[in-house]
Amino acid sequence: MSIIFFLLLLSSCTSSVLSADVNDGLVLLKIKEQLGNPQELSNWVDGFQFCGGLTSGNGQVQCTSTGRVKLLALQGITAPAAPFPEAICDLTELEALILSFVYNLYGPIPSCINQLSNLHLLDVEYTGLSSLPEFLFLNHQKLTNLILSSNAFSGSIPASLSTIPNLYHLDLTNNSLKGSIPPDLVRGQYTYLYLSDNRLTGEIPKSYQWTPLSSIYVRNNKLTGDPSFLFSKENIFWIDLSNNNFEFNLSNVEISETLTYLYLGFNKIYGNIPKSIASSDHFINLDFRDNKLCGEIPQREGFPWQPSDASIFADNKCLCGSPLPPCYKAGPAP
Numbered sequence: 512m513s514i515i516f517f518l519l520l521l522s523s524c525t526s527s528v529l530s531a532d533v534n535d536g537l538v539l540l541k542i543k544e545q546l547g548n549p550q551e552l553s554n555w556v557d558g559f560q561f562c563g564g565l566t567s568g569n570g571q572v573q574c575t576s577t578g579r580v581k582l583l584a585l586q587g588i589t590a591p592a593a594p595f596p597e598a599i600c601d602l603t604e605l606e607a608l609i610l611s612f613v614y615n616l617y618g619p620i621p622s623c624i625n626q627l628s629n630l631h632l633l634d635v636e637y638t639g640l641s642s643l644p645e646f647l648f649l650n651h652q653k654l655t656n657l658i659l660s661s662n663a664f665s666g667s668i669p670a671s672l673s674t675i676p677n678l679y680h681l682d683l684t685n686n687s688l689k690g691s692i693p694p695d696l697v698r699g700q701y702t703y704l705y706l707s708d709n710r711l712t713g714e715i716p717k718s719y720q721w722t723p724l725s726s727i728y729v730r731n732n733k734l735t736g737d738p739s740f741l742f743s744k745e746n747i748f749w750i751d752l753s754n755n756n757f758e759f760n761l762s763n764v765e766i767s768e769t770l771t772y773l774y775l776g777f778n779k780i781y782g783n784i785p786k787s788i789a790s791s792d793h794f795i796n797l798d799f800r801d802n803k804l805c806g807e808i809p810q811r812e813g814f815p816w817q818p819s820d821a822s823i824f825a826d827n828k829c830l831c832g833s834p835l836p837p838c839y840k841a842g843p844a845p
């Protein structure tokens with residue numbers, strides 16, 4: 512009797528040890544330990560039902576139908592200073608990993624992240640992680656959204672980011688990234704590229720003209736050159752080049768019908784504002800502030816400039832006409 516019971520127990524133990532959900536439960540406890548057993552994860556205890564609807568709070572888990580962890584979100588964890596918890600790399604069915612507002616994490620994103628070949632979403636924001644080693648993201652065929660904003664990443668944009676075949680949303684904003692934007696970073700599916708608030712230099716690669724890119728945010732960097740080839744790109748929707756060192760003649764640029772947001776403030780752009788900019792019905796938001804533009808501001812049909820639009824044109828070389836004061840015209844003396 513007791514032997515049969517023991518055997519039954521053994522077989523059920525064996526099958527549950529082999530069944531992956533138990534392993535993922537142990538992995539979650541390991542992650543908690545590697546984070547220094549933070550208070551916010553105090554309900555993660557031996558044998559806890561991690562697949563059972565932990566849908567709110569600082570540590571959220573969702574499982575596959577077979578009981579493997581497919582989503583892990585650790586948010587607002589006040590862990591003691593700790594490196595990236597490498598046990599995460601053992602959650603091999605993970606499709607979405609969100610780590611945000613875990614300020615005390617430090618060091619690199621470890622290369623074991625390459626084991627997570629099912630990832631669709633990797634969102635690491637507001638941590639102290641400071642390095643993005645080369646050779647990350649080598650097995651990420653399914654990765655579509657890579658959000659690594661507001662960390663402490665320094666160095667240049669790793670070339671391996673150019674190898675993710677199905678990425679369409681890359682966000683590296685608000686780090687300390689230096690160097691130039693890799694020419695093959697945007698290809699394939701890319702439509703959203705967010706690189707604002709870094710220390711990037713060099714030009715926006717000309718090759719981006721022939722990509723599906725629809726939104727590009729490079730505000731607050733040290734970029735140079737003439738990226739106006741983007742303005743006429745098919746499907747372009749949102750361009751923010753503000754506060755860089757771009758220097759080009761705006762007079763003859765062509766504007767795509769789809770371009771809706773164009774922010775050019777705080778650069779060294781010269782020439783006139785082309786009529787095509789005023790005649791495009793799509794424009795909702797424009798900013799030319801603090802450049803070296805000159806000449807008469809073209810007037811829009813249907814919706815004239817308002818006095819409050821004056822700031823869009825402020826601090827240029829010699830722009831004039833509504834909403835700024837009229838241009839001086841030599842004429843017969845009264």
Ligand SMILES: *[C@@H]1O[C@H](CO)[C@@H](O)[C@H](O)[C@H]1NC(C)=O
Pocket residue numbers: 637638661662663685
């Ligand atoms: C930029 O990142 C730092 C570090 O995570 C953060 O403290 C700051 O709030 C972020 N800035 C913005 C505008 O999000």
Ligand SMILES: *[C@@H]1O[C@H](CO)[C@@H](O)[C@H](O)[C@H]1NC(C)=O
Pocket residue numbers: 760761762763781782783
């Ligand atoms: C800008 O280009 C226009 C048209 O080609 C030209 O007439 C103008 O002189 C240029 N402006 C400057 C400041 O180079």
